[in-house]
Each structure stands twice: as structure tokens, then as C-alpha cells.
Amino acid sequence: MGNGFKRLYQDRHPFMFIGPAVLILLVFSIVPIFVAFFISFTDLDLKGLANWSNINYIGLENYKELFTDEVFHKSIYNTLFYAIIGVPLVIVCSLGIALLLNYGSNLLFRFFRGVYYMPSITNIIAVAVIWGYLYNTEYGLFNYILSLLEADKIPWLEEPTIAKLSLIVLAVWKGIGINMIIFLAALQGIPQSYYEAAKIDGANRFQMLFQITIPLLRYATFFVTITTLIGWLQFFEEPFVMTQGGPLNGTISMALFIYQEGFQFSEFGYAAAGSFILFVFIIVVTLVQFKIRKSDTEY
Known part of the structure; x- marks a missing residue:
């Protein structure tokens, strides 16, 4: 026993470095997950926050109500x-x-x-204000360009499907930068000797792209796919700032639904149940991505 503690003391430095990060993860991520899981089985609201005696255990009622909530169904679809x-x-x-x-x-x-990297580090509020002017039906730049082409005005944020597509354009523009940097780092890590050998064998640029570059970007592509998919399943900022979930809940996402139920309607138990359904979605999608990933090619 004494030797174990002595060895642990001698190897303490790695634990000293990772300790603060693990503590922050535990306090602000792991513990809140368990707290939210418990809350999802209660009717916690503002009265419950003021006096814990007003909190009642209601079992699976929040989850049952979610499965019959049309707004929640629409948020899943969106x-x-x-x-x-x-x-x-x-x-x-x-x-x-x-x-x-x-x-x-x-x-x-x-x-x-x-x-290309700058949009990803620009404040979403500033971005939303600018894009709000661009999307303005009467005075926006996009419809002004269409008017020069004698085309009809498009209700960018006033029709559900068009509004969703408009938010996607904004989010894609804002999300390119970080993933571009990841791909650039992966591209610069590919040895030039592969391309030199391919040139000697008479390969053209398209053959080198599809036979060398893209296969060697498998790890980067997999990482980008996982992180991007998780981010889009938690799509929140763009609909929250630009449309508040409208029109007619046409742009509401699961994350925005959870926010509205919890912080606007003060139904914290109901919102916690929704957050766990979203959590399960993310876990399942991530596991599926790992499952369907093909075996790595060795070069």
C-alpha cells in the first residue's frame, strides 16, 4: 500500500496538469447531466425553484407529453x-x-x-444583424440584386422552408473557417513523396486527388463529420437570434425548443426531458458514425 502511494506521489505531475480540467468537466458537465436527468422526472418550475417542497416526482409524464407535443415533433424535423x-x-x-x-x-x-476563418470567430449577434439586413424582404441586398434581374422578391425569413434554408446558408458561411483549418493542417501533413511518386507513374491531378489526397484525409474527414454533425444537432444560435423559431415554428430546433420551455415558459422539468432526448439522439448518431466507418487504409 505504501509503495502504491509513493509511486502515485512520484508520478503526480501528469495528474496536476489534468486535474483542473477534469474538475471543471466534472463540476460543469458531468454533475449537471445527472441533475438534469433527475429533474426530467419532476414538474420543476419557478415555484419549485423558490421552494423545493413544491417539486413533485411525476415519473415519465414529461417524456409522454413530449411524444405528443406537435411543436417538439416539428423541432425534431427541423x-x-x-x-x-x-x-x-x-x-x-x-x-x-x-x-x-x-x-x-x-x-x-x-x-x-x-x-475564410474570420466568420467563425465573429460574434453571432453582429453576424445576425448584418445578415438580417441582407435578408430583409423590402430593403435587403439579396432582394435588391434580384430586382436588378427583374426577379420576384423572396421572403427569406418569412416562409418556413425558405427561412430554414436561409439559416443554413448563414450557418454554413459561419462554420467553414474552423473545419477549413483542420483540413489544411491534414493536407500539409501529407508527405510530398506520395505525389512525386504518382507524377513519375503518370498520374494527373484528379487521380492524385482521389487516389492520394482524399484517402489520406480520412481521419480529418471523420473528425470534422462527427464534430460538425454534433454541432448541427444542437443548432441554436442562428434560429434564436434571427427568427426566434418562427415563422409558425418553422425554424425551431430541438435546442431552441428546450431553451424556450426552460427559460421562457419556466417548465424546467419538461425542458430537461427534451434535453435528454436530444442527448440520446447525439449519442446514437455518434455511435452510428463510428459503426459505419470503414476500416482504415494503410499507406
Whole structure:
């Protein structure tokens, strides 16, 4: 026993470095998950927060009500709509831009790297204000350009399906930067000897792209796919700022539904139940991604 403690003391430095991060994760992530899970089986509201004696255990009633809630059903549909369209767009656009920027390293290419990365670090409120003007039906830039082409005005944020697509365009534009950096780092890690050998064998650029570059980006593509999909399943900021879930709940996402139920209607137990359904969705989708991933190719 004494030797175990002595060995632990001698190897204490790694634990000292990871300890604060683990503590923060435990206090602000792990513990709240269990608290929210318990709350989801209660009728916690503002009265319950003021006096815990007003909190009642109601079992699975919150979950049963969610499965009959049409607004929640619509939020699931909208979230899947966002993810199915948005995730591939982000991946393709990020990879395409990274491939273009990887061809050079001079000042011009570094400038465009900053240009494409800047939206991802720009405050969402500022972005929403600017895009709100762009999407304005009467005075927006997009409809002004359409008027020059003698085309009809488009209700960018006033018709449910068009509003969802408009938010996807905004989110894709904002989400390209980080994934572009990941792809760029992966591209620059590919040994040039592979391309030199391919050139000697007479391969053209398209053959090198599809036979060398893209296969060697498997790890980066898998990572980007997982993180992007999780992010889009938690799609919140854009509909919250731009449309508040409207029109007619046409842009409400699961995350926005949970926020509204919890912080606008003060139905904390109901919102906690919704958050756990979203949590299960994310876990299932992530596990499926790991399951269907093909075996790695060795080079």
C-alpha cells in the first residue's frame, strides 16, 4: 500500500496538469447531466425553484407529453432538416476551400485563409444583424440584386422552408473557417513523396486527388463529420437570434425548443426531458458514425 502511494506521489505531475480540467468537466458537465436527468422526472418550475417542497416526482409524464407535443415533433424535423443539408455543405465547402488554399503559401493565400476563418470567430449577434439586413424582404441586398434581374422578391425569413434554408446558408458561411483549418493542417501533413511518386507513374491531378489526397484525409474527414454533425444537432444560435423559431415554428430546433420551455415558459422539468432526448439522439448518431466507418487504409 505504501509503495502504491509513493509511486502515485512520484508520478503526480501528469495528474496536476489534468486535474483542473477534469474538475471543471466534472463540476460543469458531468454533475449537471445527472441533475438534469433527475429533474426530467419532476414538474420543476419557478415555484419549485423558490421552494423545493413544491417539486413533485411525476415519473415519465414529461417524456409522454413530449411524444405528443406537435411543436417538439416539428423541432425534431427541423433539426434533421438542418443537419441533413448543412453538414454535407460544410464538409464539402471546407474541404474545397482548403484544397484551393493549400496550393500556395504566399501573402495572398495567407490573406484568404484569414478571410475564410474570420466568420467563425465573429460574434453571432453582429453576424445576425448584418445578415438580417441582407435578408430583409423590402430593403435587403439579396432582394435588391434580384430586382436588378427583374426577379420576384423572396421572403427569406418569412416562409418556413425558405427561412430554414436561409439559416443554413448563414450557418454554413459561419462554420467553414474552423473545419477549413483542420483540413489544411491534414493536407500539409501529407508527405510530398506520395505525389512525386504518382507524377513519375503518370498520374494527373484528379487521380492524385482521389487516389492520394482524399484517402489520406480520412481521419480529418471523420473528425470534422462527427464534430460538425454534433454541432448541427444542437443548432441554436442562428434560429434564436434571427427568427426566434418562427415563422409558425418553422425554424425551431430541438435546442431552441428546450431553451424556450426552460427559460421562457419556466417548465424546467419538461425542458430537461427534451434535453435528454436530444442527448440520446447525439449519442446514437455518434455511435452510428463510428459503426459505419470503414476500416482504415494503410499507406
